[in-house]
Amino acid sequence: MNYRINEVFETIQGEGFYTGTPAIFIRLQGCDVGCPWCDTKHTWEIHLEDERSLMQINQPSQDRNVWAHGDVASLVELVKGYQAKHVVITGGEPCSYDLRPLTTQLHDAGYQCQIETSGTYPISVDSRSWVTVSPKIGMRGKKEVLAQAMTRADEVKHPVGRLADIEALEALLERCPTAAKIALQPISQQPRATQLCIETCIKNNWRLSVQLHKYIGVL
Template identity: 75%
Template sequence: MSDVIYRVNEVFETIQGEGFYSGTPAVFIRMQGCDVGCPWCDTKHTWTVALDDERSLAEINQPSGDRQRWAQASADELLVLIQSYQAKHIVITGGEPCWYDLKPLTAKLHDQGYMCQLETSGTYDIQIDERSFVTVSPKINMRGKRDVLASAMQRANEVKHPVGRQSDIDALDALLVHCPTEAQIALQPISQQKRATDLCIQTCIDRNWRLSVQLHKYIGVL
């Protein structure tokens, strides 16, 4: 388990801008690699793992600027990078971070007093320390043709669903039968569209759900 090597696009400190922990200072670990194929994805530079894009670990210890680059890192090496920052909340995202076994990394972080949050599409098995907070942002009928797993929905502490139209909410309803009753449900308008935002607001009011507004985009931070 301790020999897992991660391909990482960037490590940087900012605030969490989405979902339950919105506004929380956080260190983001962005993994390289994803085959889900969301058309609105704002990190498409993380999709491909090309050998020519490998860089040193020192270079990825900063925002990537949307560059398609990555470095190999062990859990111990990532812990050293993270200890250079102030935030104690760690967000593991991608790409699709569940390409990787995250148990070695998250166990080390929790043992050192950090709080880990995973952000995943729910289309891969979730291998993570049981103390971690799991945010599933279910990606349904995407180009990669991967199904959202019932096991991923069952592990979710939070379901943060991207919404553009009513059919997206209908598709979410079909998945929620697998979800723990105590899980937080948040709707997130796609691309800050007014029509989608209005739909999310009304649905959250009607169902007593939460609204996730991508705070970092409104205030202009990473």
């Protein structure tokens, strides 16, 4: 199994349940969901001519549009070069890939895996993996959030800019009930969105996710 990888780096997980946890991020290439406020638009397209080698993927690049192929064994070896024991597989949309081979080998090698997905693709991961669904509702790519994704989710982390975003989440939870923990995350640290999230979290006993990495100035 081969994956297209945009970057691999080690940092502090700044969002959701694992906030504050040292983590190795594997960012996979490719996404057709089309969120207008996406801050990783460089992962959307796949240009064959931009490919670089896996050996270079964890080195800083001037051009974030480049990516590499990596098989499972090579990726696990790459991960072993870092200190953290928590691996976050993100994107792009990681669930456009079958993640079972990668997550199973990482768990077997002693790592905890977390997947960050939009919920618009069926989720194929090891049963031990923590799944964070950040449901992308009504985006340009016109993909539906799937009931299978909401059922598999350990955590639903919802980006909020305005009241309509919370109403969209409530409608989704009605259509696709889930036992997952719910967290609201203000988009771009906007004060009004943050206040709205605080009030809604208190009312519903949900959690607040504040993108800690942006406050402490790390990736």
